[in-house]
Amino acid sequence: MIEIKNVTKKYGNKIAIEDVSFTVNDGDIFAFIGHNGAGKTTLIKSMVGIHDFDSGDILIDGMSIKDNPIECKKIMAFVPDNPETYEHMKAIDYINFICDMYDIDNETRKENIKKYAELFDMEDKLGDTIDSYSHGMKQKIVLISALAHNPKILIMDEPFVGLDPKAVFDIKEILNEMVKEGKIVFYSTHILDVAEKLCSRVAIIKNGRLIKSGSMKEIKGDKSLENVFMELEG
Amino acid sequence: MRKLYSLIRASMTSDMNIFKIRQKKDNKKNSFMFPVILSIFFMFAIWSYANMFFEKFAPMHLQVIVISLVVFLTSIMVIIEGAYKAGPLLFNCKDDQLLLSLPIKKRTILFVRMFKFYLFELLFNGLFFIPLIVAYLRWVEVIDWSFFLTSFLMLFMLPIIPIAIACVIGAIISSISSRFKYKNFIQIVLAMLVILFSFYLSYNMDFILNYIAKNATSINDFIIKLYYPAGVYIKLITKFNLFDLIMFILINCIIFILTIFILSIFYFKTNSRLKNINTSSNIRIDNLEIKSRPKISSLVRKELNTFFKIPVFIINSGFALVMYIVAVIGLCFKYNDTVTLVKDYLPDMVIDNHLSIIIFILISFASFMTSITNSVISLEGKKIIILKSIPLSVKDILMSKIYAALTITTIPILFGDIILFIRFRLSVLEMVLLVILSILTPLISHFIGLIINLKYPKLDYENSSEVVKQSTSSFLSVIIGMLLLIVSIYFISNLVNMFSSILLLLIFLIVYSLTDIILYMYLIKVSIKDFNRLSI
Numbered sequence: 001m002i003e004i005k006n007v008t009k010k011y012g013n014k015i016a017i018e019d020v021s022f023t024v025n026d027g028d029i030f031a032f033i034g035h036n037g038a039g040k041t042t043l044i045k046s047m048v049g050i051h052d053f054d055s056g057d058i059l060i061d062g063m064s065i066k067d068n069p070i071e072c073k074k075i076m077a078f079v080p081d082n083p084e085t086y087e088h089m090k091a092i093d094y095i096n097f098i099c100d101m102y103d104i105d106n107e108t109r110k111e112n113i114k115k116y117a118e119l120f121d122m123e124d125k126l127g128d129t130i131d132s133y134s135h136g137m138k139q140k141i142v143l144i145s146a147l148a149h150n151p152k153i154l155i156m157d158e159p160f161v162g163l164d165p166k167a168v169f170d171i172k173e174i175l176n177e178m179v180k181e182g183k184i185v186f187y188s189t190h191i192l193d194v195a196e197k198l199c200s201r202v203a204i205i206k207n208g209r210l211i212k213s214g215s216m217k218e219i220k221g222d223k224s225l226e227n228v229f230m231e232l233e234g
Numbered sequence: 235m236r237k238l239y240s241l242i243r244a245s246m247t248s249d250m251n252i253f254k255i256r257q258k259k260d261n262k263k264n265s266f267m268f269p270v271i272l273s274i275f276f277m278f279a280i281w282s283y284a285n286m287f288f289e290k291f292a293p294m295h296l297q298v299i300v301i302s303l304v305v306f307l308t309s310i311m312v313i314i315e316g317a318y319k320a321g322p323l324l325f326n327c328k329d330d331q332l333l334l335s336l337p338i339k340k341r342t343i344l345f346v347r348m349f350k351f352y353l354f355e356l357l358f359n360g361l362f363f364i365p366l367i368v369a370y371l372r373w374v375e376v377i378d379w380s381f382f383l384t385s386f387l388m389l390f391m392l393p394i395i396p397i398a399i400a401c402v403i404g405a406i407i408s409s410i411s412s413r414f415k416y417k418n419f420i421q422i423v424l425a426m427l428v429i430l431f432s433f434y435l436s437y438n439m440d441f442i443l444n445y446i447a448k449n450a451t452s453i454n455d456f457i458i459k460l461y462y463p464a465g466v467y468i469k470l471i472t473k474f475n476l477f478d479l480i481m482f483i484l485i486n487c488i489i490f491i492l493t494i495f496i497l498s499i500f501y502f503k504t505n506s507r508l509k510n511i512n513t514s515s516n517i518r519i520d521n522l523e524i525k526s527r528p529k530i531s532s533l534v535r536k537e538l539n540t541f542f543k544i545p546v547f548i549i550n551s552g553f554a555l556v557m558y559i560v561a562v563i564g565l566c567f568k569y570n571d572t573v574t575l576v577k578d579y580l581p582d583m584v585i586d587n588h589l590s591i592i593i594f595i596l597i598s599f600a601s602f603m604t605s606i607t608n609s610v611i612s613l614e615g616k617k618i619i620i621l622k623s624i625p626l627s628v629k630d631i632l633m634s635k636i637y638a639a640l641t642i643t644t645i646p647i648l649f650g651d652i653i654l655f656i657r658f659r660l661s662v663l664e665m666v667l668l669v670i671l672s673i674l675t676p677l678i679s680h681f682i683g684l685i686i687n688l689k690y691p692k693l694d695y696e697n698s699s700e701v702v703k704q705s706t707s708s709f710l711s712v713i714i715g716m717l718l719l720i721v722s723i724y725f726i727s728n729l730v731n732m733f734s735s736i737l738l739l740l741i742f743l744i745v746y747s748l749t750d751i752i753l754y755m756y757l758i759k760v761s762i763k764d765f766n767r768l769s770i
Contacts, residue, residue: 050622051769073625084617086536088543092522100532101624110524117519127517 001025002047002153002184007056009042015208016042019056022203022213024186027179031195031216032188033225034205035233040188041081043205044157047186048078060153074102077151081158081188083138085145087131091122094130095145102149112148119170120144135162147174154178156187160194172198196225204232237338241346245329245696269690269706273361276713279720281365288373297373298468301366302457305464308362309396312355314432315703316400318425318549321408322699323351324401324497326508329696334505341498348401348494354704355393363389380474387483388467394486395463398493403428405497405504412507421545429553529626530634537638540613541606544698547613550708551606555646558600562650565592566657590664590735591726593654594671594742600647601675602719606639607683608711612692612701616770628762632688636680643676667739674746678718681753683711688764 002024009016017039024030034040045051047058049069058065060072085094092113099109117123120140130138139162146154154175160168175185175198189195195202196216202225203213211232212219220228287300324347333343367385371377407428411420457465466482469475527535541547565572572592614621621631651672655665690706702708722742729738 045619048623050619052766070625070627073623076623078619078623080619082616084619086540086617086620089536089539092519092524093539096524096527097532097536098624100527100529101626103529104526106524106526109526113524114519123519124516126519127522 001059001061002186003057003059004043004047005057005059007043007046007053007058009039009046009051009053017046017053017205017208020205020208020210021056022210024184024201026182026184028201029175029179029185029199030187031199031202032186032205033190033192033195033202033229034188038205039208040205041157042208044078044155044186044188048076048155049073050078075152077146077149077154079139079142079146079154079156079159081161083135083142083162085130085138085141088129090127090129091133091141092126094141095126095148098145099148104149108150109148112150113144116144116147116174119174120167136164136167139163140167143171151183153184153186156185158189159187160189160191168194192226192229193224196220204229206233238342238345241333241338241342242349245346245350269710272710272713275717277361277365279717280362281369284366284369285372288369292373297370298457298472301370301471302461302464302468304362304366305392305467306461308359309392309461309463310432312359312393312396313399313403314429315550316351316355316397317403317407317428317432319546319699319703320351320397320401320404321411321421321425322404322546322697323347324405325408325412325501325505327697330505330509334502339498340501341494344494344498344501348397348490351401352393352397355397356390359393360389363392378474381471384467384470384474384479387479388463388470391483391486392463392467394490398489401493401497405500408508409500409504412504412510417508418543418545422548425545425549426556429549430556530630530637533626533631533634534638534641537610537635538641540610541638541642544613544702546699546702547606547609550702551604551642554600554603555643557603558596558650559646561596561599562653565596566653588730588735589658590660590668590739591730593651593660593668594739595723595726596650597647597668597672597675598719598722600650601643601672601679602715602722604643604676605679605683605708605711605715606642607635607680608687608707609698609702609705610635610639610684611687611765611768612695612705612707613698615693615695618693618768618770622768628765629758632684632757632761632765635684636677639680639683640673640677643680644673647672647676661736663736664739667736667743671739671743671746674743674750677750678746678753679711679715681750681757682714683707685753685757685761686710686714688761688768691764691768693768693770 004020004022004024007020008018020039020043032040032044042051046053047060047065049065049072052066061075063072065072086097089097095113096109099113104112113126114123117126120143122137122140122144125133125137130141133141139159143159146156159171163171172194178185179200199216201213201215202219204211204219212228216225219225284300284304287303288297291297291299324344327347334340407421407424410424411417414420457468459465463482463486466478470479470482541551611618624631648669651665651668654660655668660668687707690710692701692705692707695701695705726738729741733741
């Protein structure tokens with residue numbers, strides 16, 4: 001479970017997120033939506049321990065990310081909005097590096113890397129250096145390395161940007177599989193129709209403040225998520 | 235013109251902000267003051283040295299020799315180090331895609347990049363030139379307005395010719411290496427060859443100097459023939475002539491513009507070729523190595539991988555280590571020449587009795603002049619989020635960077651030690667002490683580099699040269715390294731006749747151990763907070 005408790009983060013005098021609270025339960029696919037600059041990435045980076053925050057707390061499976069960052073990070077995987085990798089490395093070396101950081105044994109990593117590389121059509125490209133990849137291929141490498149260590153919680157920032165339709169379809173399948181196993185998928189997105197079909201819960205953020213949060217049904221009622229979002233934004 | 239102004243402004247704010255301060259407001263003043271104070275300290279040292287030289291030359295009324303020497307040497311320094319950093323500064327930058335897609339001439343892009351290079355070198359030259367001029371004022375009887383006008387203009391003009399030469403050499407290296415499969419490797423080899431050739435040339439200048447001396451009619455004529463900008467400067471401050479001044483300014487401007495025109499001819503092709511990356515190894519996943527490693531070992535491998543993939547990083551960091559090996563070979567094969575050289579600088583030292591101390595000086599040189607860690611945080615760039623999101627303590631992350639740097643420095647230093655131990659007879663205790671010092675001494679440099687880089691990171695860089703050569707962090711580390719080397723040699727020369735070699739090495743071992751412990755404590759207590767504050 002992820003518990004966001006009254007989190008506030010400022011950049012100098014500017015408030016990026018203010019008093020945000022919500023909960024993500026095990027087995028949820030949680031969509032986090034908001035306009036550009038609403039504070040989505042800031043909150044996500046705080047959740048995965050990249051940013052500090054000024055007040056409040058974020059609990060990952062009951063552990064505070066502030067007090068127990070390493071234990072929290074062990075059960076999480078983060079996919080950033082821009083596929084940041086060590087570009088001079090071969091893809092396989094990068095994935096191995098990430099797996100090493102999560103203490104993944106040889107058998108598990110072999111099995112998972114093979115599984116996800118085949119799924120994303122990357123099985124004969126992992127021997128190349130990442131700087132030779134396209135944006136979408138880099139994104140696939142980040143996804144493979146995130147999934148290779150079987151995270152209990154997968155946090156993604158705009159995961160579908162730059163991916164081909166097949167990869168988007170495959171990711172959706174993987175996410176569904178994960179939640180069936182009781183894992184958590186939390187992601188920010190602007191693609192509202194995908195979120196509407198895929199996610200069980202949703203939170204909408206505007207100017208750093210949470211304006212709506214709940215199950216998808218509660219939030220949208222009979223309308224489409226896009227309509228609800230536009231109304232709230234308007 | 236408006237385009238050019240906007241372009242310069244944009245690139246200045248994004249990547250030439252070498253004193254960019256990231257810390258909280260209350261820390262801003264302190265963070266800014268440190269480089270300023272260090273620069274003043276450095277300029278004071280240059281001023282003191284200049285006075286020493288002026289004192290020697292003043293009785294013969296040859297103060298101008300000192301000025302021409304400093305101008306000549308700083309220009310040579312700019313050319314040598316510019317030769318390997320100019321390529322990465324001009325080509326294959328992160329903002330290429332943006333700039334090349336805009337309706338701007340390639341010449342304009344080149345101008346902006348050369349201009350940024352110029353500004354940094356202006357700052358660098360100023361550190362030598364300003365104290366030199368201030369010191370000169372003390373040693374001449376008559377000074378008029380023309381001296382100040384000429385010196386002021388020279389401050390801005392002197393970096394131009396060395397930069398133009400460096401850019402041409404850098405562009406040639408980039409152009410040649412871009413045609414090969416292993417571009418980085420070729421770039422490293424060519425840059426190293428240029429540097430080594432420059433050193434070879436400067437050590438074998440007798441013939442050239444003799445030739446010039448024979449054909450020169452006066453000292454001024456000699457200096458002009460040796461290095462035109464230095465000669466003109468001397469001519470102008472001894473006998474001001476407006477025509478010469480205007481000619482000099484014109485020549486510099488023409489050279490700068492001409493360089494841009496020449497480089498722009500093959501800029502686009504070279505840039506495109508450098509971006510070509512060999513792809514499609516088509517190795518099946520079953521044939522790839524999938525193997526687990528301990529976390530720290532994996533992090534160290536990643537650091538080493540970064541180091542060996544960035545030519546400017548290798549050349550910049552590896553230069554002192556290469557010089558160390560050259561010095562070791564020189565000491566082995568040209569022992570008598572070395573003895574004479576050391577006696578010039580440290581007359582009180584009895585070489586045969588203090589051989590281990592000579593080796594220790596060499597180790598100190600290699601260690602303090604090799605600063606790897608001053609760029610390792612900045613080079614993470616936006617990828618810093620990877621390190622910040624992995625389940626590993628910040629202490630382990632930082633120490634892995636230290637271990638990697640130590641691996642890079644210790645292997646060549648220990649290799650040199652072994653050669654010297656085989657060639658010369660040292661006691662076992664001396665050898666043990668030297669081996670330990672070969673680890674403790676570079677460790678100081680690595681701790682300092684990392685602490686400074688965490689204090690002055692530059693994560694939003696456009697190319698690696700900017701981080702490795704033109705960042706506040708690299709600037710401060712180099713100055714601190716030089717100061718540490720000077721202080722070490724000062725203490726060695728003063729203590730060498732008071733203690734036996736073994737005792738002196740033991741004293742340094744204790745002092746360096748304590749320094750390493752203090753720096754380690756600072757890193758894990760204070761610098762960790764700097765790491766946590768990093769954001770992009």
